[in-house]
Structures are given as C-alpha cells and as structure tokens.
Amino acid sequence: MNVSGKLDKMNDDLIQKITNTDEPVIRYKGKKINAKWNREHIHYDVREYLKDVACPVLAITGTKDVQVRPEHTQVICSIVQGSCESYLIENMTHILRKTDAEMEFSVILKDYKNQVKQPIDKELKEKMVEWLSRQFG
Numbered sequence: 001m002n003v004s005g006k007l008d009k010m011n012d013d014l015i016q017k018i019t020n021t022d023e024p025v026i027r028y029k030g031k032k033i034n035a036k037w038n039r040e041h042i043h044y045d046v047r048e049y050l051k052d053v054a055c056p057v058l059a060i061t062g063t064k065d066v067q068v069r070p071e072h073t074q075v076i077c078s079i080v081q082g083s084c085e086s087y088l089i090e091n092m093t094h095i096l097r098k099t100d101a102e103m104e105f106s107v108i109l110k111d112y113k114n115q116v117k118q119p120i121d122k123e124l125k126e127k128m129v130e131w132l133s134r135q136f137g
Contacts, residue, residue: 011105015042029106050079057084058131060124062092064099066108085131089123096120 014028015038024036057080059073073086091098093108097115101107 014038018042047075047079050076052081053079054081056082056135058128059084059086060089060127062089062094062096062098062121064091064101064103064108065094066103066105067094087127089121089127092121092124096124 014033017026017028018033018035018038019042021035024034026033026035057076059076061068061070061073063070070088073088077084077086089098091100093099093112093115095112095115097118098121099108099111099115101111
C-alpha cells in the first residue's frame, strides 16, 4: 500500500473512533486525542466558505504535508471566485518547514517538535513575497 493509501486508512480508522464516541478526549494508538475538537473539525467544510472568496488567493502546501493533500491546493483554486495560484513545495510539511523524515504520518508528526526549531521554509517565503509583489506591487 502506498503512503497515501496508508494515510487514508489511518485517517479513516481515527475518524471512525472519534465519531463513534461523545467523549471529549480519547486514546488512539497510545496517544491522547482531543476528540471533541476533531469532531467539530470534521464537520466544518471550508469549501462552503471558499465559494464566497472573491479576492486573490495563494494556496501552498508541501509534499510532506500529512494533514492536507497536495491536490487540495488546486481544489481551492477551482472553488474561489477570485484569481488563485497554487504551489507544491518539495519536502515541506503542514507546519511550513522542510524535513528529510520519512513520509509516514506518525514519523512526520513526531518530527514536528524538531521542525518548529527551524525557521519557516525559505522557498515558501519567496513564493509569498513574489505573489504579494504581483498583487500589490
């Protein structure tokens, strides 16, 4: 099974456990999970709000983002009313830093504590500056 398939299965298992309880906190694979927050997050569909966005949009994610799929940047661009640019940054995670860690959900999440000690990714900042310059030059 590829990484995306493993992530889907793990995510589906976790979502099922979260939605099958009304407990505020659960244990999943030995870790405490804020089930209440996750249930609320699961039911929030940002696409409904994106339909009303008419301003320019910059959608960026990374190839090692285990929380947002790379193709979602293009979905965002297809939904918003304003102009939209999307970028995928190699090896960048959800917390906007690059990592050499293996592309596995638990490995990436564990690596976050090392990543936060690093500055936000340089390539990301460059893309943002370029985009902002074109918008507000």
